[in-house]
Amino acid sequence: MKHLLGVADLPAEDIDRLLTLTDSFAEVSRRRMPKVPALQGRTVTWLFYEDSTRTRLSFEQAAKRLSADTLSFSVSTSSVRKGESLRDTVETIEAMGVDCIVVRHRSAGVPHQIAGWVSASVVNAGDGWHEHPTQALLDCYTIREHLGGLDGRRIAIVGDVKHSRVARSDAWAFTTMGAEVTLVAPPTLLPPSTEGWPVRVSHDLDGVLADVDAVYLLRMQQERMTEALIPSLREYTACYGLTRRRVDLLGDKAIVMHPGPMNRGVEIAADVADLPRSVVIDQVRNGVAVRMAVLFDLLGSGRDLEAK
Amino acid sequence: MKSIVIRGGEVVDATGSRRADVLVEEGRITAVGSDLTADVTLDAGGCVVAPGLVDLHTHLRQPGQEEAETVETGARAAVLGGFTAVLAMPNTTPAIDSAGVAREVLDLGRDACCDVYTSGAITVGRAGTQLAPMAELAALGVRFFTDDGTGVQDGRLMRRALEYARGLGVVLAQHCEDEALAADGAMNEGAVSARLGVPGQPAEAEEVMVMRDIALARLTGGRVHFQHLSTRRSVALVAAAKAEGLAVTCEATPHHLALTDELCASYDPVFKVNPPLRTAEDVAAVRAGLADGTIDCIATDHAPHAPEVKEQPFDEAPPGMLGLETALAVALTYLDLPLAQLLALLSWRPAGILGIEDTHGGPIAEGRPANLCVIDPSATWTVEPERLASRSRNTPYAGMTLTGRVRHTLVAGEAVVIDAECQR
Numbered sequence: 001m002k003h004l005l006g007v008a009d010l011p012a013e014d015i016d017r018l019l020t021l022t023d024s025f026a027e028v029s030r031r032r033m034p035k036v037p038a039l040q041g042r043t044v045t046w047l048f049y050e051d052s053t054r055t056r057l058s059f060e061q062a063a064k065r066l067s068a069d070t071l072s073f074s075v076s077t078s079s080v081r082k083g084e085s086l087r088d089t090v091e092t093i094e095a096m097g098v099d100c101i102v103v104r105h106r107s108a109g110v111p112h113q114i115a116g117w118v119s120a121s122v123v124n125a126g127d128g129w130h131e132h133p134t135q136a137l138l139d140c141y142t143i144r145e146h147l148g149g150l151d152g153r154r155i156a157i158v159g160d161v162k163h164s165r166v167a168r169s170d171a172w173a174f175t176t177m178g179a180e181v182t183l184v185a186p187p188t189l190l191p192p193s194t195e196g197w198p199v200r201v202s203h204d205l206d207g208v209l210a211d212v213d214a215v216y217l218l219r220m221q222q223e224r225m226t227e228a229l230i231p232s233l234r235e236y237t238a239c240y241g242l243t244r245r246r247v248d249l250l251g252d253k254a255i256v257m258h259p260g261p262m263n264r265g266v267e268i269a270a271d272v273a274d275l276p277r278s279v280v281i282d283q284v285r286n287g288v289a290v291r292m293a294v295l296f297d298l299l300g301s302g303r304d305l306e307a308k
Numbered sequence: 309m310k311s312i313v314i315r316g317g318e319v320v321d322a323t324g325s326r327r328a329d330v331l332v333e334e335g336r337i338t339a340v341g342s343d344l345t346a347d348v349t350l351d352a353g354g355c356v357v358a359p360g361l362v363d364l365h366t367h368l369r370q371p372g373q374e375e376a377e378t379v380e381t382g383a384r385a386a387v388l389g390g391f392t393a394v395l396a397m398p399n400t401t402p403a404i405d406s407a408g409v410a411r412e413v414l415d416l417g418r419d420a421c422c423d424v425y426t427s428g429a430i431t432v433g434r435a436g437t438q439l440a441p442m443a444e445l446a447a448l449g450v451r452f453f454t455d456d457g458t459g460v461q462d463g464r465l466m467r468r469a470l471e472y473a474r475g476l477g478v479v480l481a482q483h484c485e486d487e488a489l490a491a492d493g494a495m496n497e498g499a500v501s502a503r504l505g506v507p508g509q510p511a512e513a514e515e516v517m518v519m520r521d522i523a524l525a526r527l528t529g530g531r532v533h534f535q536h537l538s539t540r541r542s543v544a545l546v547a548a549a550k551a552e553g554l555a556v557t558c559e560a561t562p563h564h565l566a567l568t569d570e571l572c573a574s575y576d577p578v579f580k581v582n583p584p585l586r587t588a589e590d591v592a593a594v595r596a597g598l599a600d601g602t603i604d605c606i607a608t609d610h611a612p613h614a615p616e617v618k619e620q621p622f623d624e625a626p627p628g629m630l631g632l633e634t635a636l637a638v639a640l641t642y643l644d645l646p647l648a649q650l651l652a653l654l655s656w657r658p659a660g661i662l663g664i665e666d667t668h669g670g671p672i673a674e675g676r677p678a679n680l681c682v683i684d685p686s687a688t689w690t691v692e693p694e695r696l697a698s699r700s701r702n703t704p705y706a707g708m709t710l711t712g713r714v715r716h717t718l719v720a721g722e723a724v725v726i727d728a729e730c731q732r
Contacts, residue, residue, distance in 0.1 A: 008503070087619045107621030108505040109575025128623070130505030168505060191502035192510070 003115045003122045004294055006131035007173045015140060015177060021293035022141050022286070028065065029289050039068035042299050045098045047090070047114075048125070049075050049105040054260055054284060055125050055134075059102050062291035068299070071098060086110065087117055094118045099299050103127075108165075121298040129163050135259055136169035138290040139216070140177060142283045146255050147213055151178030156208050158184040158240055159218030159267055162191050162229075166259045167218055171199050184208055185240065188229040205240050209249040216257045217242055217267045233266050243269045247277075255279050309334055310347040312723055314682060314716070317352025320648055321359055321671045322656045330357055332678040335721035339674060350716045350723060352682045358651050359669045360392025360422075360679035360717065361636065362658040364481075364559055365456070365535060365607035367628065368394070368424070371412060372401025377612035377699045379413065383420035384697040384732065385610070385632040387724045390681035390714040393423040393659070393668045394610075394632070398434065399457035405429035405440040410448050421724040421732045422717075423679070425662065427452040430469050430480060436461050439469060446476045451663050454481035456535060459517050461487055466521065470530030479661065481533040484517035484542070485509075485583065494623040496569040496584040504573060506622060511539040511590070514583055518542045522549040525556055533661060534558035536609050538583040540593035547602040557661055559607035562631055562638035565594045567704060577618050577625030578702050581611070584627075598653060599645060605658040608635045612700035630703045633696050638705065640685060640712030647685060681725075682716040689713050697730055 001014065028034055044063045048056055063070050073093065084092075093101065100121045103111050108128030115122040126132040140150060147153055155174050161167040161183050171181050175198040182200040183190060194201060202208050209215065220236060230236045237243070242256065250256075256268070256278040264270040273280065314330040319340065331339040331346055363386065369377035377385075379396070386394045396413055398404035404413060410426050417424025428445035432438045434455040442453060453473065459482055460466045466482075473480045493509025495501050501508030518534060522545060525532045537543060537558050549556045563581060568588050571579040579585060597603040611628025618625050639650055659669030667677045690709045693701040717725035724731055 085616055085619060086621065087616075105621060107623045109622045112575045113619075113621070128505050129507075165505060168503075192497045192508055193499040193502045195499040196503070 001297055004133050004298065005111050005115060005122065005124045007133045007136045007169050007176070008131065010173070010176065012176050015137065015173060018137055018290070018293050018297060019141050019144060021297060022289045025292035025296070026286070026289040028292070035065050035067060037067045038296055039063070039066040039299055042099045043069045043071060043097060044100045044102060044295065045071040045073055045093055047073055047093070047101055047103040050126070052104055052126070054287070055104065058284070058287040059125065059291050061288045062295055065288070066292055066295055068295065071096070086113070090114050090117055094120055100295065123294060123298065126165055128165065129168070130165050131169045132165040133169050134287070134291055134294055135166050136173035137294070138283055138287045139170055139257065140173050141286045141290055142257065142279055143214055145282065145286070146279055150174060153179045153213045154182070154211055155179050155214045155216060156182045156184050156212045157216045157218065158205060158242070159220055160189045160224060161185050161218065162189050163221070164218050170216060171197060175199065182208055182212070186230065189224070206246065206249060209246055210251070212250070212254055214255045214257055215242060215250065219259065219261065220263055220267045237266055241267055241269065242272050244271060247272050247275065257283060260284065309721060312348045312350060312718070312721070313344045313346035314350045314352045314357050314680070315344070317355045317357040317682060319357045319672050320651060322652065323671045325648065330672060330680065332718060332721050335678055337672060337674055337676045337678050340672060348723065350682065350726065352715070354684060354686070355715055356647060356683045356685055357672065358681055358683060359655045359672060360681050360719065361390045361654045362662065362664070362668050363391050363394045363608050363610070363632065363635070364605060364658045364662060365561070365609045366394040366396055366632065367399065367611045368396045368413070369612055370400060370416060371409065375614045375699070379416035379420050379424060381697060381699040382610070382612070382632070383422045383424060384730050385630070386422045387717040387719060388697050388714060388728070388730055389632040389634065390636050390683060390717055391422060391632060392679035392681065392717065392719045393425060393664060395452060395662060396424060396426040397456045398427050398429040398454065403429045403434045405432050405434065407441070407444050407448055410445055410450055414448065421730070422719050423668065425664065426450060427454050427456070427481070429453065430455045430460055431465065434458060436465065439465070439472060442472060442476055442478065446478055450478070452479050452481060454483065454535065456481070456483045458487070459483045459485045463520055463524070467524050467528060470524055470528040470532065474528065474530050479531055479533050481535050482517065482521050483535050484514045484521070486513045486516045489513035489516065492623070493584070494580060495572045496586045498569065498587060500569045500572060504575070506572065509584060511541065511586065514539055515541050515545065518545045522554060522556065525549070525554045531555040536561050536564065536583055536607065537603065538564045538586050538590060538594065540590050543593045543597040543602055547597070550602065557604045559605045559658070560594045560598060560603045561609045562606060562635045563629060563704060565591060565598065566638050566642040571704070572622070575622045577620060577622050578629065578704050580622060580625055580627050581629050582627035595643060598643060604661060606635065606639055606653045607658065608632050612698050613702050615701055618702050628702065630696065630698050630700060633698065634691060634703060634705050634710065636683065636714060637689070637710035637712045641710045678718050678721040680718040681714055683712060684715050685712050687711070687713040
């Protein structure tokens with residue numbers, strides 16, 4: 001793999017290989033000295049045009065554990081604020097000698113555009129409503145860890161699917177790996193079309209919960225109310241929030257997932273977030289190992305030989 | 309001025325076709341017949357000699373965005389595409405909403421290598437709140453008014469504009485887009501936009517305004533021209549309005565008859581345009597509308613943008629694509645129509661809508677102004693952006709092989725294009 005731009009076109013073998021690779025890096029992460037020299041001499045840079053705490057820190061931790069050098073780029077203090085175009089920014093950064101650009105942008109497709117302009121590897125760390133592939137991989141890994149695998153598992157993705165890159169990447173990755181996915185949301189928060197998506201759609205969370213192995217809650221954003229997509233957060237919570245009462249509808253072994261940051265009291269009740277079946281912290285932990293696997297796969301020794 | 313003979317071609321115009329040489333002297337056609345001679349001979353062997361093409365929808369970008377295009381460079385692109393007359397759109401900076409700006413564009417046009425007509429804005433600053441001085445503009449010869457780039461949102465204002473325009477005998481043209489419904493949609497809303505995670509605008513954002521303006525044409529008895537129609541139901545609405553006898557006409561662009569929203573999957577903003585590229589079903593309806601006459605003409609919506617403003621994230625890049633140099637070839641490549649019908653769509657019908665049929669698009673006959681193009685309908689060529697005459701490079705056809713090429717173009721008797729090379 002040269003880039004990781006999305007999971008939509010990633011075959012099951014590739015996802016499987018990355019998850020297996022993640023196993024070894026999870027082992028590294030458990031060591032007393034959790035660092036390997038795998039990417040010594042390689043430089044990874046972050047190009048985050050949108051705020052992010054966990055994704056950025058997670059990538060940084062992953063790169064450091066692989067002994068890669070990291071270059072930080074802060075959009076708010078850079079020439080981007082002075083009107084520099086995206087292409088000029090990217091070409092300038094590449095000229096400084098980077099092997100990998102990890103990019104997050106509010107617009108869909110920006111990582112694809114950058115991949116067409118530079119020779120460095122590009123990792124999509126979230127583009128608009130489109131994809132967030134490392135999130136999907138860490139979610140797959142977490143599900144495998146807790147449920148033994150994805151094949152045949154039933155997963156509900158609940159909430160603002162329309163504006164969610166996590167939902168798109170997860171839906172495609174989960175189904176590629178053999179899971180059955182149901183999107184649960186009011187019609188206003190679903191994409192304008194799910195034609196060609198291998199998913200089911202429901203507007204009734206209560207009717208779905210009893211039959212799922214995992215329920216994946218999406219972050220509900222405040223501004224959706226001003227766009228007339230929902231009447232109020234209160235009504236949203238009443239219909240689609242994972243309340244204590246709804247948790248009781250779940251099977252004994254079903255897990256609760258969330259990409260963070262959580263709006264406690266909106267899409268997930270505060271006490272539900274802290275139940276043992278909530279695997280949110282595992283998702284964050286696995287994020288580092290998954291991103292180590294991705295960076296190693298793109299930049300590791302295999303690539304070295306290819307280049308020579 | 310040297311006399312010119314166009315030799316050995318098939319002459320095609322609204323009256324029919326015949327094999328003949330065409331003699332041009334002092335800006336006019338002086339003979340159509342066999343074995344004519346002149347100072348200069350232009351070879352038209354295997355070619356069609358046709359009235360010059362007329363574009364009702366050209367963004368020349370001057371004044372204000374000269375880094376994207378100028379009247380001079382846009383006119384050069386036009387003649388290379390076989391156009392002898394273009395109609396400048398008013399979304400310049402400042403907008404063409406007063407005699408001063410209109411005069412500037414017309415003055416620039418006098419030095420250009422094709423005839424340049426200008427449209428005027430319907431509302432001041434194209435802001436949609438106050439009528440532009442249409443009588444003042446009409447006195448300069450402006451016959452066509454539009455807020456193109458945006459549609460007139462306020463139904464009451466559009467009604468008054470239609471009533472006022474009727475008194476002046478001018479045409480109002482609408483860029484149909486309900487802004488509330490279109491929101492910030494950067495492409496067609498549907499299965500492709502959903503997959504790509506790009507905000508979409510529904511076909512209905514166009515259709516509700518077509519619907520409204522048909523109602524207003526009925527109410528006011530006014531004359532409406534719909535610009536760049538792109539959806540199946542828009543075409544059906546216009547067909548019904550025409551059947552009812554309302555004074556409506558419409559145009560479609562080359563890209564809406566050739567390209568679909570699947571191309572946006574590359575996230576290359578060169579495929580971003582407004583109205584957006586639609587589905588294959590819409591493309592088929594546009595082609596059918598052109599074939600059955602519901603759609604009156606093909607207009608390019610030539611919309612140059614400098615590379616630095618196009619190389620933005622897809623949803624931030626400005627919409628628009630080049631069209632002048634490829635329009636005829638795209639039509640020949642993608643439409644399965646007799647050549648005479650295709651030329652009607654590109655030449656004499658748009659000339660009639662603009663009211664310039666005395667100088668452009670008319671029959672090729674003795675005494676007529678020599679605005680002509682010579683087309684090799686079977687020549688194939690590959691579109692290379694860096695070789696285009698436009699100042700910008702945003703063609704969606706880069707690397708594509710098209711059939712049909714303009715060999716020569718004559719404007720007012722001057723051979724401005726010879727063997728596909730611009731002479732100015």
